[in-house]
Amino acid sequence: xxxxxxxxxxxxxxxxxxxxxxxxxxxxxxxxxxxxxxxxxxxxxxxxxxxxxxxxxxxxxxxxxxxxxxxxxxxxxxxxxxxxxxxxxxxxxxxxxxxxxxxxxxxxxxxxxxxxxxxxxxxxxxxxxxxxxxxxxxxxxxxxxxxxxxxxxxxxxxxxxxxxxxxxxxxxxxxxxxxxxxxxxxxxxxxxxxxxxxxxxxxxxxxxxxxxxxxxxxxxxxxxxxxxxxxxxxxxxxxxxxxxxxxxxxxxxxxxxxxxxxxxxxxxxxxxxxxxxxxxxxxxxxxxxxxxxxxxxxxxxxxxxxxxxxxxxxxxxxxxxxxxxxxxxxxxxxxxxxxxxxxxxxxxxxxxxxxxxxxxxxxxxxxxxxxxxxxxxxxxxxxxxxxxxxxxxxxxxxxxxxxxxxxxxxxxxxxxxxxxxxxxxxxxxxxxxxxxxxxxxxxxxxxxxxxxxxxxxxxxxxxxxxxxxxxxxxxxxxxxxxxxxxxxxxxxxxxxxxxxx
Numbered sequence: 001x002x003x004x005x006x007x008x009x010x011x012x013x014x015x016x017x018x019x020x021x022x023x024x025x026x027x028x029x030x031x032x033x034x035x036x037x038x039x040x041x042x043x044x045x046x047x048x049x050x051x052x053x054x055x056x057x058x059x060x061x062x063x064x065x066x067x068x069x070x071x072x073x074x075x076x077x078x079x080x081x082x083x084x085x086x087x088x089x090x091x092x093x094x095x096x097x098x099x100x101x102x103x104x105x106x107x108x109x110x111x112x113x114x115x116x117x118x119x120x121x122x123x124x125x126x127x128x129x130x131x132x133x134x135x136x137x138x139x140x141x142x143x144x145x146x147x148x149x150x151x152x153x154x155x156x157x158x159x160x161x162x163x164x165x166x167x168x169x170x171x172x173x174x175x176x177x178x179x180x181x182x183x184x185x186x187x188x189x190x191x192x193x194x195x196x197x198x199x200x201x202x203x204x205x206x207x208x209x210x211x212x213x214x215x216x217x218x219x220x221x222x223x224x225x226x227x228x229x230x231x232x233x234x235x236x237x238x239x240x241x242x243x244x245x246x247x248x249x250x251x252x253x254x255x256x257x258x259x260x261x262x263x264x265x266x267x268x269x270x271x272x273x274x275x276x277x278x279x280x281x282x283x284x285x286x287x288x289x290x291x292x293x294x295x296x297x298x299x300x301x302x303x304x305x306x307x308x309x310x311x312x313x314x315x316x317x318x319x320x321x322x323x324x325x326x327x328x329x330x331x332x333x334x335x336x337x338x339x340x341x342x343x344x345x346x347x348x349x350x351x352x353x354x355x356x357x358x359x360x361x362x363x364x365x366x367x368x369x370x371x372x373x374x375x376x377x378x379x380x381x382x383x384x385x386x387x388x389x390x391x392x393x394x395x396x397x398x399x400x401x402x403x404x405x406x407x408x409x410x411x412x413x414x415x416x417x418x419x420x421x422x423x424x425x426x427x428x429x430x431x432x433x434x435x436x437x438x439x440x441x442x443x444x445x446x447x448x449x450x451x452x453x454x455x456x457x458x459x460x461x462x463x464x465x466x467x468x469x470x471x472x473x474x475x476x477x478x479x480x481x482x483x484x485x486x487x488x489x490x491x492x493x494x495x496x497x498x499x500x501x
Contacts, residue, residue: 046447047418047469049378052324052370053440054339054363055181057174057348058104058389059145061164061409064153066091066144070430071164074394077142079122086119089142091392096149096357100140101350102390105129106203106221106229109171109407112141112388116396124390129173141392149357152364152481153413156383158428159477161414161466166435167397168387168407169456175204175236177386177407178300180437182264182338183250184455203229205236211302212237212309213294239305250304251336251441252316254450261334265321266295267342295319298340322489324366328373336444339366345488349389358488364481365488367415371476380416382440382463398434405456406436414466417473425474431466439463 066073079089102108103125114120121141125134147154156162169180179186179202186202203221205214214236222233234240238248255262301307301317321340327333345362367381388408397406412435422429438460445452446462 045469047378047473048380048416048447048467050333050335050337050370050375050380051444051447052333052337052339052366052379052381053181054341054366054381054383055178056341056359056363056383056385057346058387058391059347059385059410060388060391060393061166061395061411062091062393063144063389063391064150064385064411065157065162065164067147068154068157068162068164068430071162072395072432073144073164074392077121077392077394078117078119079142080114080117080119081122086117089122089139091142091144092139093146094143096145096347096359097355098140098143098349100126100137101128101348102126102137102141103129103134104173104387104390106170106172106176106223108390112390112408113171113396118394118396121390121392137390141390143391150360152360152479153383153411155479156364156367156413156415157430159479160416161419161429161431163412163414163431163433163435163463163466165395165409165432166384166412166437166439167409168405169437170201170405171397171407172387173204174298174386175210176201177437178210178298179303180456181384181386181440182252182300182304183248184438184441184453184457184460187455202233202236202241206231208298209296209302210236210298210300211296212305213296213302236303237305237308238303248304249453250301250307251444251453252301252304252307252312254445254453255336255448258448258450260336260448260450262316262336263324263327263334264299264301264317264338264340265324266299266317266319266338266340268294268320300338322485325369325485325489328369328375331374333373333375335448347385358483361481361483362488364479365483365485367479368481369485371415371478376476377417377473380414380418380467383411383413383415384437384440385410412463414463416467417476418467418469418471419474420466420468420471421474429466431463433461433463433465435463436460 062074065071075091077089077091078086080086107129108124111120112124122138124137124141126137127134168177169185170176176186201223203223205218205220207215207218218236219231220233220236221229221231223229241248252262295317296302307313307317324337324339341362344356345358347357347359363383370376370379370381388410393409395409397408399406420429421427436456438456439462441457442460442462443464445457446464452458
């Protein structure tokens, strides 16, 4: 397995260079022995009874926080140009609105990574990953969003926690990332360290919807033990998998077994929006049904057969996503919640129905709703972006293996009264600890004393080191943003564009 040896060597070299550049740190150069913190700050029983995970779309760390004080950002990137030589490319400030949906599938990841050189972004394609050859993106990936467009994100980071060393679990696109955020990986059996991966990985489907509601002709891409991806995977519904001894459980499985309440708040996704599906209603056309307004697109649990065809579909899986506001108001917020935005509030680049990006305001509206409610004293809100979206990032993954992981860096924000402060009592803290998506799952497992899924949660470092349960709970600071929650609740639901990556 020469390829694996090469990747392991690259991983050790990259981690070593990162340590040298940063003057030391907590990173480990060995896969399977990922970074561990010197000591967890939290002590005593956890006061956290509610974890709200907001999942945004398609932004690298450098794209949103390249210039954030104290964070590991970059002002220049590397680009491999004609002749195989690298050149420096300045990252330029840009509107959050970008008309280009850059490639961000596994093939694009390998191209951008370029064996750990992080210089392939120049030749990355514009548009979806297909068999055709799209025009190269050139300078487009080398940009960061101007502060005026993402003020709420920076305001959150300035008050609470920004993690600058969180990596996607797998170098691939949104389908894989959303699976990683509910179960820690898409491998069918054994998802931990590379030596435990005994089955192929399931990658993005050939068309959307992502899961059991897909057209019967849809299959998944599959990454085999040699790192080769083919369109030979199973139909994207978990009962079609050749399930090994471990099965294809999700975090929801563990939560159900322990009696811990959960919900997955997701938009009304529809190819053709039906009349009456508006304004936060969960009845009529918004209650489900093929051809109407249902939750079958870009929904991680649509792939989980027992959920899709069980009583939790339409209850624990709740649409529209604005139902979270009524649950907060009514005192029925679950213990664990995933929150998925509509297209125009997701930060997804490319065209959308409103030609706008309401992502910062959307995130702020959820954070403010929690912070101003009875739930503030017992909650943590986590905001992540599911993949890099094709945008440049200068930090190579700490290790790579035959299965495509780790992926690129994405931002993570953590908001809680027990979040450790920065230099001042209300100042933001930048965490440099190495995390991956499994780190979020690991924290939830530890918080409720759940067993481990046995996927990447085994190797991942919990995000628990950003909390101090012994400190006096910090008061909430309202995030400035417009529009507010009322706008998102009252507006009609838009037709979603879908994303096969």
